[in-house]
Amino acid sequence: MMSKTITMLVAAGLLALTGCRGMTWEEPTIHPIQDMDFQQKFEPQETNRFFDDAEQMKGAAQRPPVPGTVARGFLREDNRFYRGRTENGDFVEEIPVPLSRELLERGQERYNIYCTVCHGKAGDGNGIIMTGDYGYTPAPSYHIERLRNVKDGYIYNVITNGVRNMPGYAQQVPVADRWAIVAYVRALQRSQHAEREDVPPSALAEIEQGGSANMNAGRQGATGGSGGSDTTGTAQ
Numbered sequence: 312m313m314s315k316t317i318t319m320l321v322a323a324g325l326l327a328l329t330g331c332r333g334m335t336w337e338e339p340t341i342h343p344i345q346d347m348d349f350q351q352k353f354e355p356q357e358t359n360r361f362f363d364d365a366e367q368m369k370g371a372a373q374r375p376p377v378p379g380t381v382a383r384g385f386l387r388e389d390n391r392f393y394r395g396r397t398e399n400g401d402f403v404e405e406i407p408v409p410l411s412r413e414l415l416e417r418g419q420e421r422y423n424i425y426c427t428v429c430h431g432k433a434g435d436g437n438g439i440i441m442t443g444d445y446g447y448t449p450a451p452s453y454h455i456e457r458l459r460n461v462k463d464g465y466i467y468n469v470i471t472n473g474v475r476n477m478p479g480y481a482q483q484v485p486v487a488d489r490w491a492i493v494a495y496v497r498a499l500q501r502s503q504h505a506e507r508e509d510v511p512p513s514a515l516a517e518i519e520q521g522g523s524a525n526m527n528a529g530r531q532g533a534t535g536g537s538g539g540s541d542t543t544g545t546a547q
């Protein structure tokens with residue numbers, strides 16, 4: 312009984328000494344442990360009369376960085392890489408990073424995550440959002456003449472800043488991945504306009520075999536139709 316009372320008294324005493332943060336008191340609380348609670352400093356948006364620029368800065372204590380200051384790790388000097396532009400400000404003709412299978416695979420993965428919903432897996436503009444009748448501005452096919460002729464830097468710029476009704480994807484897609492996507496968009500374009508020379512000889516033989524089988528099937532089935540003129544021999 313006695314020890315319980317003592318404990319309670321000690322607890323009450325401690326409480327009275329330190330006070331509780333966040334509580335309102337009429338009297339100033341006793342503040343035995345000061346940490347760094349009281350120190351001379353300027354707080355954000357305070358004025359500092361040391362600075363004589365009341366006109367522009369209102370004598371603000373918080374000063375802007377010296378013009379030209381660059382945060383560590385943010386010196387984005389390489390115009391081609393970061394902005395997809397040459398020294399003259401034109402879009403770069405070709406991606407400024409080495410092309411590799413790895414890059415294309417990364418591009419494919421990122422493209423499928425960020426772009427297919429609108430542009431479709433084949434880049435024909437038939438993504439689920441476009442075909443779902445949600446009233447979205449149609450995304451163009453990448454396989455039209457105009458887009459096949461744009462520079463790599465242009466596509467990079469579309470991803471970075473968006474274009475007309477398409478939002479930019481700079482927030483979601485880091486710079487290196489944007490170039491990987493550009494490479495993959497180019498691969499998609501080429502896939503839809505492939506020439507005979509683009510097909511490796513081994514695959515060509517296979518396609519021709521399959522193709523002719525297909526064409527024969529077409530001829531047999533069709534009555535007077537021209538039957539599978541340039542079919543690439545997709546299996547039925």
Ligand code: HEC
Pocket residue numbers: 422425426427428429430440448449450451458466469470474475476477478480484492496
């Ligand atoms: C939310 C839907 C949406 C997503 C996601 C999207 N786009 Fe688009 N994109 C559009 C629309 C809509 C247009 C046409 C904009 C217009 O003409 O107003 C377009 C246009 C384009 C064009 C053609 C620009 C031109 O000059 O006509 C390219 C290239 C393109 N997008 C690339 C991409 C890539 C690469 C991604 C993925 C990083 C992507 N888009 C993601 C909707 C989208």
